Amino acid sequence: MSGRKRTLLKVIILGDSGVGKTSLMNQYVNKKFSNQYKATIGADFLTKEVQVDDRLVTMQLWDTAGQERFQSLGVAFYRGADCCVLVYDVNVNKTFDNLDNWREEFLIQASPSDPENFPFVVLGNKVDVDGGNSRVVSEKKAKAWSASKGNIPYFETSAKEDYNVDAAFQIIAKNALKNETEEEIYLPDTIDVNAQRPQKSSGCEC
Amino acid sequence: MNEHSITATEEQEKWLADAQNVVKQQSFYMRKALDSSNLREALKYSAQMLVELRTSKLSPQKYYELYMQTFDELRHLEAFFQEESKRGRSNADLYELVQHAGNILPRLYLLITVGSVYIRSKEAPAKDILKDLVEMSRGVQHPIRGLFLRSYLSQISKDKLPDTGSDYEGEGGTIHDAVEFVLQNFTEMNKLWVRMQHQGSAKDKADREKREKERSELRDLVGKNLLVLSQLEGVDLELYKSTVLPRVLEQVVNCKDEIAQGYLMDCIIQVFPDEYHLQTLETLLAACPQLQPKVDIKSTMAGLMERLANYAAANSQVLSVFAEVEAFEKLSTAVATVVEAQVDMPLVSAVSLHVALLNFVLRCHADRLDYVDSVLGSCVKMLAGQGKIREAKSVKAIVALLSEPLAQYGDVVTVLQLGHYGQLMATLEFETNKVMAVLVIQSILKNGTRIGDCARVEALFQLLQELIRDGEDAPPVDQLDQEDFAEEQNLVARLLHVLVNDDPEEQFKILSAARKQFGLGGPRRLVFTLPPLVVESLKLVRRLQARGEVEEGGVTPKKVFQFLHQTVEALANVPAPELAFRLYLLCAEAASDCDLEPIAYEFFTQAFILYEEDIADSKAQVTALQLMTGTLQRTVVFGTENRDTLTHKATGYSAKLLKKPDQCRAVYNCSHLFWQDQEKGTRDGERVLLCLKRALRIANAAQQQANATRGSGGPVTLFVEILNKYLYHFDKGNQQVTTTVLQGLLELISTEVNSESAVQDPATEAFYASTLKHISFQKQKGGEAGDRYEAIKVQ
CATH class of the missing domain: 1.25.40.660 (Vacuolar protein sorting-associated protein 35, helical subcomplex Vps35-C)
Known part of the structure; x- marks a missing residue:
């Protein structure tokens, strides 16, 4: 394959609507936070250059719509992910309960070559809310779940207070890089590529 | 049909696999060219790779997969352009160069890719390049291809817009250029998306369904433009109010397409912040009645109200803003207007709108009973002339309108202050109305x-x-x-x-x-x-x-x-x-x-x-007389005359009961009528004795009757019972009840018990034995009672 070093890491951020996926990403990439809730439509990424050990890599962070009705084109972008971040809101039980579904769904749709060891990271966000008085999912419970799913690293974060966000994404980058498998080496069947061209459809000329 | 659809899916898979293979192949050569810094070759292979996106065979979701694959490959090309630019190649040259690609679709993808690097280099103002790209994209008018191409433009340009505070502001343009660019792209994308509806047959149901499914899959591409607008720093409330919202709404209303309208309204509500909605409620709501009749405006408005209610619930300090902008009044007016404007709106939707409005009130202004009542009143007004509502879903919605205040206040007194509550309830047909009434009582x-x-x-x-x-x-x-x-x-x-x-x-x-x-x-x-x-x-x-x-x-x-x-x-x-x-x-x-x-x-x-x-029923008569006697016994208000009349009646009826044992018991009960414990009570020992004697006579008659009909005298129960009455009155100090009378009765019972014809009855025997024990006990007690009982002999 080419001598070009592969330095692009694809990270998918999943979780229920309103848990703070976009906020976490914005805090990490742009160092910005807004209290305003804006739904995400479809999937979109931001990139961030990050130093992992002594390598400089580009992280492509895919933010996704938590609301199903804003995910009309499906999840083709899961493919080729190097790490999947599962986010829940420590103040809302349901968002934690749904982590299972998000994880399953990801493994089915992304179909990584080694699902057992595919790197996930779990983030329990919004630990700042009401000074932690309104939290309903304990750290212990979340850690137990993460451990039971193949020792997934777990972080408690606050996008609002910028608490633990960098630390979490550092691990995300590190684990994504570890996952870097040999890219499928493509060898063309024949040297003469033009001879292999399939018939083009008879569409319009645009 | 099923078999056909499996084939169609397989066909899609195959087409996608073929196209992906070509992309792999061409990108392989493209990367090889990139590694050897051969720009011309790289452009040639990338164009050949991008040609695959010209397909018309793939469904939107499959096309998206292919698009994602090429998208990833184009990042390598973009990185190369970046390096070229660093090495000193003019971006303007590159921008010219890629336009030699033969096909317009690959040409535009390449142009946008270079454009991205070009903007970043700041060799030309961002606004000019963006304008050029968004104009050039007009060249692709095929809906799916055009939508994905413009979506690529949107994605690539997102972080390069001359937004307020961005690197590209200033010479690159202003927030107004950024907004203009996104709005234009949005408008063009929406047009492409709407136009799909008019391709193919409108009558062929399968065709239309397929088309609508495809459109539905593509919708996020259009909606994402709104997300971009909402993420621009420079889009403050002022700009949103003056430009962004009116322009977006104009496009939404004018496109006259129900799928687009419903979806885009939802997007507006979901992607822009609550503060903005609060300050532009009038504009936003004014668009609602202008939408196509088939748009599910109920869900849209309910969505808005739910959002605002959530906002209020999470930030109690914003409630003053709600009051200031008269949020409730505006929403309330809008609901009424929409219901009036959309004559074909199903009843259930109209009622559900009121439910949404009510929930808004209960969550934001629970203390405003006048608001709650006005929502109910508005619904009553709307339902006027419809008679009883019978359609199940509408009924359910009305029940929700009625139940919510009950649940919220947990207090019917509060609910009763709602003047329209009853009127609304009256629109429900009998069964449901009753269920609701039961709910009301249960709540109380x-x-x-x-x-x-x-x-x-x-x-x-x-x-x-x-x-x-x-x-x-x-x-x-x-x-x-x-x-x-x-x-x-x-x-x-x-x-x-x-x-x-x-x-x-x-x-x-x-x-x-x-x-x-x-x-x-x-x-x-x-x-x-x-x-x-x-x-x-x-x-x-x-x-x-x-x-x-x-x-x-x-x-x-x-x-x-x-x-x-x-x-x-x-x-x-x-x-x-x-x-x-x-x-x-x-x-x-x-x-x-x-x-x-x-x-x-x-x-x-x-x-x-x-x-x-x-x-008339003899059992009922027995009970009635017992009650009568009991009550009369406790009554002391009467003078002699009235009392005599009533006691006379009572005893008279007692003696006329059908069955002898009943007669007997009723009569001995009557003895109490003549001996009252109360201060002013009657105490007529003689008449007490008369009753008891009469009871005894009846008991005798009863026994004789039994003898005659069954050949046995029956148990002596009645006698023991009468004995107890005697003892009662004896204890009360009735002088007429003497020890001689008691002795006589005791002997009578003793004879009866020992007679051959007596029927064994354990209960009566026990009763009798207890009675005798009582007498002995009284005798042994000594004192006044002992003296009185002294003369009675018990065997």
Whole structure:
């Protein structure tokens, strides 16, 4: 394959609507936070250059719509992910309960070559809310779940207070890089590529 | 059909796989060219790779997969352009160079890719390049291809817009250029998306369904532009209000496409912040009635209201803003306008809109009962002339409108202040109305609510009409499920006990109001509803009695007794003679306690008349006489004349019962009528003895009758019972009951017990033995009782 070093890491951020996926990403990439809730439509990424050990890599962070009705084109972008971040809101039980579904769904749709060891990271966000008085999912419970799913690293974060966000994404980058498998080496069947061209459809000329 | 669809799926898979293979192949050569820094080759292979995106065969989701694959590959190309640029190659040259690609679609993808690097280099103002790219993209008019191409432009340019505070602001342009660019891209994308609807046959159902499915899959590409707008730093409230929202709404309204309108309205509501919505409610809501009739505007508006309610719930300090911008008033007006404008709107949607509005009020302004009532009123107004609502979903929505305030306030008194509540309830057909009425009562009972205001009570009865009387809509009572009917009526009966006020005047008003309502219920209901009314009235009598003097015109026991008389009479007319009989006696006793002789006498008279005329069953007669005797025994109000009349009647009827044993027992019970413990009570030993002797005679006759018919005398139970009555009166000090009389009776029983014809009965024997033991015990006790019992011999 080419001598070009592969330095692009694809990270998918999943979780229920309103848990703070976009906020976490914005805090990490742009160092910005807004209290305003804006739904995400479809999937979109931001990139961030990050130093992992002594390598400089580009992280492509895919933010996704938590609301199903804003995910009309499906999840083709899961493919080729190097790490999947599962986010829940420590103040809302349901968002934690749904982590299972998000994880399953990801493994089915992304179909990584080694699902057992595919790197996930779990983030329990919004630990700042009401000074932690309104939290309903304990750290212990979340850690137990993460451990039971193949020792997934777990972080408690606050996008609002910028608490633990960098630390979490550092691990995300590190684990994504570890996952870097040999890219499928493509060898063309024949040297003469033009001879292999399939018939083009008879569409319009645009 | 199924087989066909499997084939179609497989076909899609195959087409996608083919295209992906070509992309792999071409990108392989592209990367090779990139590695050797061969720009021309790289461009050639990348263009050949991008040609695959010209396919018309793939469904949007499959096309998206192919797009994602090429998208990833183009990042390598972009990185190369970046390096080239760093190495000193002019971006303007590159921008020219890629335009040599033969096909327009690959050409534009390449152009946008270079454009990205070009903007970043700042060699030309961002706004100019963006403008050029968005204009050039017009060249692709095929909807799916065009949408993905513009989506690529949107994605690539997102972080390079001359947004406020961005690197590209200034020479690159201003926020206005950024907004203009996104709006233009949005408008063009929406047009492409809407145009799809008009391709192909409108009549062919399968064709239309397929097209609508495809459109639905593509919608996020269009909606994402709105997300980009909402993420721009420079789009502050001012700009949003003056430019962004009006322009977006203009496109939404003018496209006249129901799929686009419904979706985009939802997007606007979801991607822009609550603060903005609050400050632009009028504009946003004004668009709603202008949408196509088939747009599900209910969900859109409900979505908005839910969002705002969530916002208020999470930030109580913004409630003042809600008031300031008159959020409720605007939403309320909008609901009414939309319902009016969309004549074809299904009823359920119209009612659901009110449910959404109500939930908004309950969450944001729970203290504003006037708001709650105005929502109900608006719904009533809308339903006017529709008659009873029977369509299941609408009914459910109306029930929700009625149940929410109950649940919220947990207090019917509050709900009763809602003037339109009853009117709304009246739109429900019989069965549902009843269910709702039951809910109301259950809420009252569960929450221990006390309703002590006559006006409220009347309002409450208004709500409970279907339970209280036969409505026009209701089936005849005898066709109802009797078990349910009884259960419901018992609930109404229980309700009466919470309609209390400490002020007797108000209490009497309440009872009179209840009486009036219950009176409409017909005989089947009266038997359930009137008894508690009588009981409550008697409670009132007791309170009045304790109160003593009253002012002129105030309620008096007499008044209440008149009320009671008329109430019990109604029960008697049902007819429910046994029930009325009991209640007459209760009233009689209460009147006696109040020292109202004529009234007490009247009640007794009525009871006797009922006995004579309507209580024919011999068992019922036995019970009735027991009650009569008991009550009369406790009554001390009567003068000799009245008393004699009544006791005479009672003893007379006792002796006329059908069965001898019943006669006997009734008669010995009558002995109590002549010996009252009370201070003013009658004590007529002679007549006591007469009763007892008469009972004894009847017992004898009973035994003879048994002998004659069955050949055995039967147990001596009656004799033992009579003996006990004698002992009772003996203990009471009745001089007529002498030890001689007792001795005689004891011997009689002893003979009977030992006679051959006696029937063994363990219970009677035990009773007898206990009686004898009692006598012995009294003898041994000594003192006064011992002396009295001294003379009695027990074997």
